[in-house]
Every structure is written in structure tokens, then in C-alpha cells.
Amino acid sequence: MKMLPVADRATIRGSVAELARDEKGPLGVTLVLHLAAAVVGLAAPWLIGRIIDRVIGGAGAGEVDVLALAIGGCVVVQILLSRTAQNLGNRVAERANARLREDFVARTLRLPVSVVERAGTGDLATRSSVDVATVGNALRQVVPTVLISAIQLVAILAAVFLLHPLLGFVVLAGAPSTIAVARWYLRRAPQAYLAEGDATSRLTETLTATAEGARTVEALRLARQREREGTARITDQWTTRRATLALRSVFFPVVEFSYALPAAAMLLAGGFFLGNGWLSLGAVVSATLYSQQSIEPLDRIIIFLEQAQRGGASLSRVLGIGLVPPEPRGVATAPPGQALVVRGARFSYAGGHDVLHGIDLEVRPGERLAVVGPSGAGKSTLARLLAGIDAPREGVVSLGGVPVTELDPAERRRRIALVTQEHHVFIGTLRDNLAFAAPDATEDDMLAALAAVGAGWYGDLPDGLDTELGDGARQLNPADAQQLALARLVLADPHTLILDEATAALDPTTARRTERSLGAVLEGRTVIAIAHRLYTAHDADRVAVLEHGRISELGSHDELVRAGGAYAALWHSWHGDKA
Template identity: 70%
Template sequence: MTRLPVADRAVVRRAARDLLARDRRAVAIVLVLHGAAAIAGLAAPWLLGRIVDEVAAGGGAAAVDRLALAIGVCVLAQGLLSRYAQYAGHRFGERAVARLREDFVSRTLDLPVSLVERAGTGELATRSSVDVTTVGTTVRDVVPVIVIATTQLSLLYGAIFLLHPLLGLVALTGLPSIFAVTRWYLRRARPAYLAEGAATAELTEALTTTAEGARTVEALRLGADRIAHGTQRIGQVWATRRATLALRSVFFPVVEASYALPIAAVLLIGGFVMPRGMVTLGEVVAAALYLQQAIDPLDRLLQWTEQAQRGLASFARVLGVGQEPDNGSRPDTVASAAHGIPEPRGTVSTAEERLVVRGARFSYADGPDVLHGIELEVHPGERLAIVGPSGAGKSTLARLLAGIDAPREGVVSLGGRPVTDLPPAERRRRIALVTQEHHVFIGSLRDNLAFAASGASDDQMRSALAAVGADWYTDLPDGLDTQLGDGARELSAADAQQLALARLVLADPHTLILDEATAALDPTTARRTERALAAVVSGRTVIAIAHRLNTAHDADRVAVLEDGRLTELGSHDDLVNADGAYAALWRSWHG
């Protein structure tokens, strides 16, 4: 499995600033409200100290009542301000998370298909669910808490200094140990949490692939092997979580022990200097109460610092997806009067449609070559069938022609330019690959078709369905508005293939590569669909990976692949007369 990259600290800092800058007004409101709530919270300890001094000076009940009433007003004001501050903070957080999810989906869809396949479903699933959720929690809950706690602590310690500078200095005695252990923790937390996220992704991948291949696992009696594989991944997750737990087991006890030290020191020093008239009893009491009040924001600040490390590590993983090459955007389309379907924007000359393969060699990862020096030229408007036994490299060649993978040696060019060097949006507009694996998205039939051409009208969509022989759509209860997918109408494999072909008709690329695109259809329906599709895409270049030799019979030329090598190339009649590998396949096909 190929791991997607992780953004570095500089990228994370810039992205965090941008996230806050996109909603400056909301951030300002949250800060103002929390600041006002923190200031209102400072009044109660100071007023309580005043009460102590009033009582010590022989003040009457009226003065105490006035001060007590003032404390009640300040507590009420603090509660109201905190409530509206949290409300505004959560609204900001939810908007920020929504934007983050949208940006993540856009970046994911822009990734090269080959990279997504190598990364695996577990990696992307973990980043899109666990990591995005963790970042959401950080933005919605952690960031406001850190801002609030920092503001409160600054005001509380400032208030102690205002009571008396000596008490302020004594109040700082617990901070050195907190600072030291926090610094120690932060240096180790990021790599530890990144390792935990990577281990979680591998576990998700293991569980997902096992669940998806459950029937195969059962048929081949691979249950014990898959359990052992999953147990190993669980062990990796447990090891990484133990590592982060070890960091927390040092961090939190040291912090907790540092809370009581300044309170004891203030009471001790205050008791020592109070008889000398340097401070009053009320000031000592107020300082101790301020320090006691500081425990809560300090505790929240340090606790959420741990969560912030998780959030920053997850943010780095989420942003890492965006560091892959930009795949551009989907092409705009305009109406085509000829077919009643969208036409690609702009025109492409015949020379620019020539697809040429020169000396192409390809291997997966570090494995052996599966294609060996392929030489092939596909003429514009030609119908080329690629045939051969299973494992000959037909689908691999289709991926190279579509620009999904690049050859290890040699070049695959379109109009004289390497296909993989074309801007992704242009490549998608000019070349389309359809395989036998199709996905029906949750949504209406119209939504599923609009993926290929967002501006297509209902008539154009119906024409595309009719073009591929998808007669079943006329029986749908709500027509194009019929809901498809889980919990709604389920399409059969054959219907899903025709839906995919209808998308292809709407996209209307200049070169179509069909990798067993009608494999799920019965022979009669497949034949009818192929003929209907051929009529619609007349004049386009069509390359068909043929598992049924009737497709090869109708093609202008046939290319025969054997063991990754192009062994024969010519028309159907010429290859049958040559009595070679294709002729043997043809005789076998017809019994």
C-alpha cells in the first residue's frame, strides 16, 4: 500500500490561519464574547477579598450585601457571555468543518486514479472520516477552549500582580515545571500521533478488504489467515496507542502536581508578610482564589493541548492529500445538436487525436514487466479491438492508453504529447476509460447521469440512456427522479453497466476505451448495446478490450496480446487468413 503524504508544520500553520481568516467576523465575535466573560469572572474573587477586608475592618452588613449582590451580577453576566460565546464558537466550528470536508472531497477527487488505487481504501477512508472528525473536534471545541483559557489565565495572573507584585511572583512558581513537561511532551507528540493515524489506516484497510472479499475468504478457507493479518494490524495500533499513552502518563501527573504548589506558596508567603503590613488578608485570600480559579482554565488548556496534538496530526494527514498533483477541473460542455448530448468544449484536429505507443514497458511496483516493448498506433476515428488470453496485459495497456499509469520505458502520446503530461481536465475530455466495475451513487438517476455532464438536459439524458439500450429506465416509477443506491432502488450489474455507458455517451470524449465494459450483460443485450453505442459514437476513436470476439469481428483492426507482447495486428479477415493466434481464438470461440 502506498501511503499518501503528510503536510509539514509550515503547511499546517498556513492552512490553520487560512481557516480562521475565511470567517474573521465570527472569530472576532467569539474572542470578544469570551474575553468579556473572562473579565466578568475576575470580579468575584476580588469582591470576595473586599468582603473579607470589610469584615476585618468592622464593616456592616449593608456593605457586605452590596458586594455580595455585585458578585451575583458578575456571575450572571459571566454565564450569559459564556453561553453566547460557546454558541458562536460552535457555529463557527461547524462552518469551518463543513468547508474542510468539501475541500477534502475536492482534493480527493483531483487525485490521480493510480495513486488512489495504490493508497487503498483504508488510507482514504481513515483520512476522510477519523482524521476529518478529529480536526472538526479541534476546530469546534479545542481552539475556542485554548483561546478562552489563555485569555483567562492572562487576566487572572495579571489580577494577582495588581493585588501585589510579590504575590504575582509567588503565583508563578508552578509554571516552570508545567512549561518543561509541556515542551517535552510536544516534541514527542506529533510523530507519535502520526504513527497512530497510519496504523489505524492500515487496520481499516485490512478490515475493509476482508469484509469486501468475505465470500472469497470463505470459499478458499482463508479465515485463519485474515484473522492473523487483522490481529497483526490490531497489534500495531495497540503499540502506537501505548506510545501515546506513555506520553500522557508523564505529562498529566506532572501538571496536576504543579497546580497546588503556587496556592500553598501564596498562603505561606502571604502569612509571612501580612503582619508586616505589606499585604492585607483580603488580598491574600483573593490571590489564593484567583490561583484556585486558574486551575480550571489551566487544566483545560493542558488537557486540550493533548487533543490539539491529535488535531494537528490529523490536519497534517488531511492536508497531505492536497499536496498531490492538481488534476484540474471537469470540462465545461455545450449542447450537441447532432446527438442531443453534450459536446466537448473546443475542437481537436485529426492530428491531435492520433494515439501512439512507442516501446512501452510497464511493471506494477517492483514486480516484473507485464508489457514488453509495445508498438501501436491508433488512427483517429478507428475502431480497434484488443484481444488475448487472460493475463496477457490487455487491461494494463488500456490504463496506459488512458493515461492512468505511465510506462516504465517508452511513451504513450496523444497528438504528439505524452498522455500523462496532458492537463488532467483535457485528458478526461479527450479520453475516457470505462471498465466492467461500475458504481451507482446514492441519489436520483438524474444525479448519477449528471456526473458526466452537469449541464445536460433531461432530453439529453434520456437520449443517452436510449443510445445504450437502457430500456429499463422507462419503467422507473419516478423516471429520472427515481432514487438509486442503498435504501432505494438497487440496479442489477447489467443495468449499472448500461448506466455507466450512458454517462460515457454524455461525456462524449474523442477517444473511448472500453475495458470489457459490457461484461455483465447477457450476449444478446451486450451485442445490441455495442451496436447502439457504435452508432452514437460514430467518428470517435474506440478501443475495445474484447472478451467476446464478435466485438473484434466488427472492429476495423484487431490487436492480439500474448504475455505482454503485441503479436498480431490487422483486420479480422486478414488475421483469420493468417492462421495465427487470433485465428485459433476465433475457431475456439465458434466451437
């Protein structure tokens, strides 16, 4: 399994800057409101200091009451400013989160199918669920909280320095230890959280594969092997989470210790300054209150710094989807009614040996070609090359003289359709599921397509085309889902159709009837069938026998049977079993 890429820091900074530029007006107003709230919040400690100094100076109750009322008024104004700023900031964060999610979906849908298949469902599923949710939480909570707390902290430090520069330096007593441990943590945290995300993806992939292949696991008695695989992935995840926990177990205790230093230092230094007459008692009390007041925003920054690392790691994984080179947007077009030609095609999957070895094949327009051969011969790989999903390592696959990989993807999908035995029923109505293939199809078109593939189960649906399908609604069994996929194919009406064991989930009788119905509907179309049932080869115009990645025989059914080669042996063996 090849994991999808992750974005580097420059890409992350660029994405964040772009989001900020898109919201620069509301974001600017939010910052101004938070700054105003922070400044107003500084009034209370300063006024308390003034009250102390005025009482020592002999002020009356009336003057103290006025100052106390001023404190109450500042608290009310601060609450109003903070609430307004938070509401506006939440709207900014939600819009940014929505834009990020939309971009993620758009990038995911542009991923080449081959890249998705190599990465596996686990990595993509984790990024689209866990990582996207983590980034959303960061935008809603982490970023605003850190930003607000930073503004408050800077304002508090500025207020202390204004009281007296010496007090300003004293309030920074906890800074050296905090900065040192934060730098230590930030050097290690990004990679640690990326490793944790990677381990989660691999665990999800393993669990998904085991669940989807439960019947195969049971039939082949692979339970112990899958348990060992799952245990190994859980161990990897536990190890990576333990690594991030080890970082937090150092980081947070040091920071908590650093919180007490400014207040203690302020009391000691303030006493010294007061004894020497450098400051008034009110100034010392105000500075001490400011040092205590700084703990809350600093604590929020520290706490959310850990979540920010998670959010940053998840953002790099979300943005990493956009680093995958998009499917080539060819501009070439191929005239209709042309041959699909393979010349000297060799292909190997990443890091492996060649699966196909110098394939030469020409599929004539309107021809029905069956490809047969033993398991592992490369039949499905050849189908993928013909459909343009993968490109040959050497050689070329062309349609009307134009390499299929140079065709515009939209045109290529209109011209060549690949249907496999893996089908998906989308959550929605039957009408929605059919409309994916032909958005402009009428109800009559959809009904005709269902009838063409023998989907008799349609008549039992309570709401016809408006029946809800998928999780939480009506479930289609594998055979029905396969016929639904074939009905989509009829609606798509491609020039060339590649069936990679597309009727494998159907029983032999239904499969035979479905293929005959499809044959009538697709009359005049080019059909390439990866055949596991040899009656498909019997009905084809020509049969290509694929063995060990090479075409060993090519001809009509009768010609190959008379030749007495590999196909004849397969036919006699298969036909004898059926007799």
C-alpha cells in the same frame, strides 16, 4: 499501498493563519469579549478579599451588602459576555470548518486517478471521515476552549501579581513540573498520533478490500489469509493506540499533581507574609481563591491539549491531500479525427518491474481495435496509458501528434473515455446519475441512451428518471449498474472510447446485444476494446494480441486465424468451448 502525504508544521501554521485572516474581524471581537469576561471574572475573589479586610476594619453590614451585590453583578456580566463571545466564536469555528471541508473536497476531486488508486480507498476514506470529523471537533471545541482558558489563566496570573509580586511567584509553584511534562509530551505526541492515524487507514483499507472482495475470498478460500491480514492490521492499530495511551498515562498524573502545588504554596507563603505584616488577610484569601480559580482553565487546557494533538495530526492528514501534485493542466489541443499513437511505451508501477515493454501501436480514427491476451499481459495497463491516466516511463502516447498527458484534462476526457468493469451508482435519482456525463442532456437524450445499451430494467422503475438510487433506495445489481455506466458513456459522446472489459458483469447474451447496440450508436467513433469474450475481437477491424507486455500479433480476425499463431489458438479453444 502507498499512503497519501501528510502536511508539515509550516503548512499547518499557514493554513491556520489563513483561516484566521479570513475571520479576523469576528475573531478579534470574540477575543475582546472573552478578555472582558475574564477581567470581570477576576472581580469576585478581589471583592471577597475586600469584604474580609473591611469586616476586620469594622465595616457595617450595609457596606458588606454593597460589595456582595457587586459580586453578583460581576457574575451576571461575566455570564453575558461569555455567552455572547461563545456564540460568536462558534459561528467563526463553523465557518472555518465548512471552508476546510469544502477545500478538502475540492482537493480530493483534483487528485489524479492514479494517485488515488495507489493510495487505496482506506486512506482516503479515513481522511474524509475520521480525520475531517476530528478537525471539525477541534475547531468547534478544542481551539475555542484552549483559547478562552488561556485568556482566563493569563488574566488570573496578572491579578495575583497585582495583589503582590511575591504572591505572583508563589502561584507559579506548579509551573515547572507542568511545563516539563508538557514539553516531554509534545515532543512525542505528534508522531504517535500520526502513526495511529496511519494504522487506522491501513485497517480500513484491509477491511474494505475484504468486504468488497468477499465473493472472491470465499471462492478461493482466502478467509484464513484475510483473517491473518486483518489481525495484523488490528495489532498495528492496537500497538499505536497503546503508544498514545502510554504518553497520556504519564502526562495526566504529573499534571494533576501539579494542580495542588499552587494552593498549598499560597497557604504556606501567605501565612508567612501575613505573620510578617507584609499582606492583609484579604489579599492572602484573594490570592488563594485566584490559585484555585486557575485550576479550571489550566485543567481544560491540559485535557484539550491531548485532543489538540489528535486534531493537529488529523489536520496534517487533511491538508496532506493538497500536497499531491495536481493533474498536469496541459494547454495543448489536438485536432479532431486524428490517430491515437503509441511509440516505444514502457511502463512500471511504483517499485516494480516493467509491465509494458516497448509498445508500438497506431489506432486509426474510426477504427475498432480489440486487445486480447492472457491475464496479467498488461491489457488494462495499456488502456490506462491510452486514456492518459498514467504516463509511460519511456516513450509517448499521442493523439494527433500531441502527448495525451499534455492535453487539458477536461478536453482529454471529452476526447477519450475509459470505461471499466468497476461502476459506481451515486446516491440520487437516475436522472442525476445520467447527468454526470452530460449536464445539458434532455430527458429524451437520457431515455435514448438507456435504450441504446439495452437497459430494459428502466421500464420497471416506479418514478422513471426520478427514481432514487443508491444506499437506502433502489439498489441496482452489477449488470444494471454496468448498463447505467454505458448509458453515461453514450451521453458523454467521446471521440475515442476504451472499453476495459466494460460488459464483464453482463451475461454473454446481454453483453453481445449491448455491444452491438453500442456499436450502432458509436458508429464512426474510435473504439478500443479490452476483450475477454472473443466475439468482440471477431467483430473488430483489427486485433492486437498482448503477451508478457508486448504486442505479439496485430491484424484482422481472419488474418490472425489464418496465421495460426497465439490468437488462432485462443480462438479455436474459445470457439470450441462454445460449440
